[in-house]
Amino acid sequence: MGIYEELVARGLIAQVTDEEKIRKLINNGEATFYIGFDPTADSLHVGHFMALCLMKRLQMAGNKPIALIGGGTAMVGDPSGRSDMRQMMTKETIQHNCDCFKKQMSKFIDFSDGKALMVNNADWLLDLNYIELLRDVGACFSVNNMLRAECYKQRMEKGLSFLEFNYMIMQSYDFYELYRKYGCNLQFGGDDQWSNMLGGRELIRRKLGLSEEDAKAQAMTITLLLNSEGKKMGKTQSGAVWLDPNKTSPYDFYQYWRNVGDADVLKCIRMLTFLPLEQIDEMDKWEGSQLNQAKEILAYELTKLVHGEEEASRAQESARALFSSGNAEDMPTAELEDGDFKDGAVDLISMLVKAELVGTRSEGRRAIEQGGVTLDGEKITDIHFTLKKEDIPEDGLVLKRGKKKFKKIIAK
Numbered sequence: 001m002g003i004y005e006e007l008v009a010r011g012l013i014a015q016v017t018d019e020e021k022i023r024k025l026i027n028n029g030e031a032t033f034y035i036g037f038d039p040t041a042d043s044l045h046v047g048h049f050m051a052l053c054l055m056k057r058l059q060m061a062g063n064k065p066i067a068l069i070g071g072g073t074a075m076v077g078d079p080s081g082r083s084d085m086r087q088m089m090t091k092e093t094i095q096h097n098c099d100c101f102k103k104q105m106s107k108f109i110d111f112s113d114g115k116a117l118m119v120n121n122a123d124w125l126l127d128l129n130y131i132e133l134l135r136d137v138g139a140c141f142s143v144n145n146m147l148r149a150e151c152y153k154q155r156m157e158k159g160l161s162f163l164e165f166n167y168m169i170m171q172s173y174d175f176y177e178l179y180r181k182y183g184c185n186l187q188f189g190g191d192d193q194w195s196n197m198l199g200g201r202e203l204i205r206r207k208l209g210l211s212e213e214d215a216k217a218q219a220m221t222i223t224l225l226l227n228s229e230g231k232k233m234g235k236t237q238s239g240a241v242w243l244d245p246n247k248t249s250p251y252d253f254y255q256y257w258r259n260v261g262d263a264d265v266l267k268c269i270r271m272l273t274f275l276p277l278e279q280i281d282e283m284d285k286w287e288g289s290q291l292n293q294a295k296e297i298l299a300y301e302l303t304k305l306v307h308g309e310e311e312a313s314r315a316q317e318s319a320r321a322l323f324s325s326g327n328a329e330d331m332p333t334a335e336l337e338d339g340d341f342k343d344g345a346v347d348l349i350s351m352l353v354k355a356e357l358v359g360t361r362s363e364g365r366r367a368i369e370q371g372g373v374t375l376d377g378e379k380i381t382d383i384h385f386t387l388k389k390e391d392i393p394e395d396g397l398v399l400k401r402g403k404k405k406f407k408k409i410i411a412k
Contacts, residue, residue, distance in 0.1 A: 002027035003061035029062025033186035038070040039097030043244035046234030072125030149195035175200025228263035254315035257299035355407035
């Protein structure tokens with residue numbers, strides 16, 4: 001089985017420009033491909049996970065990845081999937097975010113000895129001459145076709161700025177520049193980027209004067225990671241699940257995957273892990289309690305990929321310890337400060353709010369009344385329950401809401 005057939009078997013491919021050409025390129029290790037990452041935050045998140053894993057798979061098959069950091073396009077802002085205009089960022093913020101991305105990507109992609117490239121489109125976009133761009137590139141684009149693109153149609157009613165309207169041209173120019181400089185012949189991206197990717201392919205074709213049949217550049221979109229309800233995965237009530245351990249701890253990262261729904265776990269294993277397809281095919285028959293084992297496998301494999309084997313093992317041991325004995329060393333903590341104590345004691349509802357296990361005091365009250373709150377394994381149903389500071393041991397107490405939400409409570 002070639003790498004293209006494996007991608008199909010894992011359910012990773014959504015749309016392709018020319019299946020036979022792409023199959024031949026990547027199966028023969030002849031693809032120099034790129035995926036773009038706009039540095040809109042100082043960490044990559046689970047939403048980038050599919051792209052990073054795809055780059056790793058293709059590099060393992062002998063193809064050459066280019067990680068394109070959008071230092072230039074980030075100054076414009078991608079309108080895809082947005083109902084409003086993105087906040088403008090300073091050059092300094094964008095550069096800081098780019099530096100953070102480089103560090104995290106190196107865990108997935110081998111950049112040694114020219115096996116992969118990391119480039120920043122600010123290197124060419126920021127120096128473009130406006131008049132020259134209009135003449136050389138603008139003439140290759142039809143406004144009628146651009147306005148038919150889904151990313152623009154969604155914004156036309158509320159208003160689309162001219163700044164954002166140029167995003168497709170910028171991304172298309174990236175593909176042209178990467179083709180010209182590095183021989184990049186394949187672009188990957190999310191399904192929402194399809195129009196921009198076709199724009200780049202068409203720009204290359206027109207600049208080279210080629211027919212559609214002789215087009216040198218190809219494009220392929222990656223399946224979006226959705227749960228069984230059709231919602232994008234990678235977010236929790238408290239926000240995105242980050243790859244940076246300072247923003248989402250390895251333990252919380254592990255727990256996110258450990259808690260995916262029964263209907264989603266096997267699909268995630270197939271799409272995201274590097275386990276052999278034969279093993280995954282066997283797991284497809286699993287049901288009932290076996291699905292909990294599958295969730296452990298998923299959580300461990302992905303945490304190992306992002307944070308390393310040691311952190312993955314610690315997170316797994318911590319999670320198991322919590323469910324067996326009610327305590328664990330490496331679980332996330334909430335620190336109670338002097339101001340949280342009134343007359344030397346803190347009430348249970350305040351502890352729940354402080355630990356971010358509930359959003360409001362009324363939510364905390366309901367959780368206690370419904371019997372969903374335990375403290376070090378003991379169920380507490382008294383909404384007036386308080387705890388003195390001296391009764392909190394040095395190594396903390398485990399406060400738990402429901403089966404899957406918990407924090408270690410420590411008094412400073």
